[in-house]
Amino acid sequence: MIDALADEIAAVAAEAGALAMGRWRGELKTWEKVPGHPVCDVDLEVNQLIRERLRAIDPEAGWLSEETVDDAERLLVPRVWVVDPIDGTRDFIRGRPGWSVSIALCEGGDPLVGVLEAPARGETWRAVAGKGTFRNGQRLVASSRTEFPGSRVPTDALPHVDRDLSIVDRPNSIALRIAMVAADEADLVATIRWGHEWDIAAAVLIAREAGAHVTDAFGGVLRFNSTKGEAFGVVASSHGIHAAAIERLRERADKGIIR
Secondary structure, eight states: OHHHHHHHHHHHHHHHHHHHHHHTTSOOOEEEEETTEEEEHHHHHHHHHHHHHHHHHOTTSEEEETTSOOOGGGGGSSEEEEEEEEETHHHHHHTOSOOEEEEEEEETTEEEEEEEEEGGGTEEEEEETTSOEEETTEEOOOOOOOOSTTOEEEOSOOOGGGTTSEEEOOOSOHHHHHHHHHTTSOSEEEEEEEEEHHHHHHHHHHHHHTTOEEEOTTSOOOOSSOSSSEEEEEEEEOHHHHHHHHHHHHHHHHHHTOO
16 A cells, blocks of 8 residues: 555656646745745646645645745644645756655554655655655665765765765755665765654665665654654765764764854
C-alpha cells in the first residue's frame, strides 16, 4: 500500500515539476517575503496545485508548506504533508537548474515518503521508509567516507577553519544538496542556523534510506511537524565522519542557537 501511495505522490511531484518547468526562464513576478528570501508567482501556483492534488490523496493529513500560512490544526492529526513547492527559488528565478519540488508525508514525527522532482536536472528522487532511495529508478547508496579531511562539501566557499574539506558544485536547493550525500556525490552537508522543516523533510528521508546519517546541528534526532515547524540546522553525512562533523561545528552551533 505504501508503494502505491508513493507512486501517487511522485505523480503529483512530476505534475508540479512540469508546471514549474513550463515557466522556468520565462517571465516571472518576483518579490521578497522578507529581505533575502525571494519568492515568485510560480511558487504560489505550484503550491496550489500540490495542495489540491495531495488533499485528494489524503484529505485527513495536515499541511505545512513554505507558501501557505501555517495552521495549528496540523498538530492535531497523525499525518502531515510537508511541502516546499520550489526549493531553491533563487536558482529558479536566475534560470539555474539547482531547484526542486519537495514533498514529504510524515507520520508521528518521521517522514514516510519523500520525493524530490528536479526537472531542470532531469532527476526524480524517491524514498520510502524502510525501502531505500532511488534516483530515476536507480537505487542509491550514500557516501561511505571515513576520513573527515578531504570530505566533499557542496558550497561556494569554505571558511578558513574548513579548508581541509573539498568543494563540489552547490545547487541552491538545500534538499538537493542533502540528496547529493545519498547519491555519493558529496560526503557532508551542514547548516548551523534555524531552518524550516519543509526545506529538508523529503531530503532527510532520501539521505537516510540511502544509508547516510542525518541529524540536527548538535547530532540530535530530527522530528517533523513540530510546533514551530523549525529545526536548528541539519548535518547529513556518511556515518564514518558524522561525529567529526558535529565536533567541528559544535562551537559555531552553540553560538548560532541563540537568536
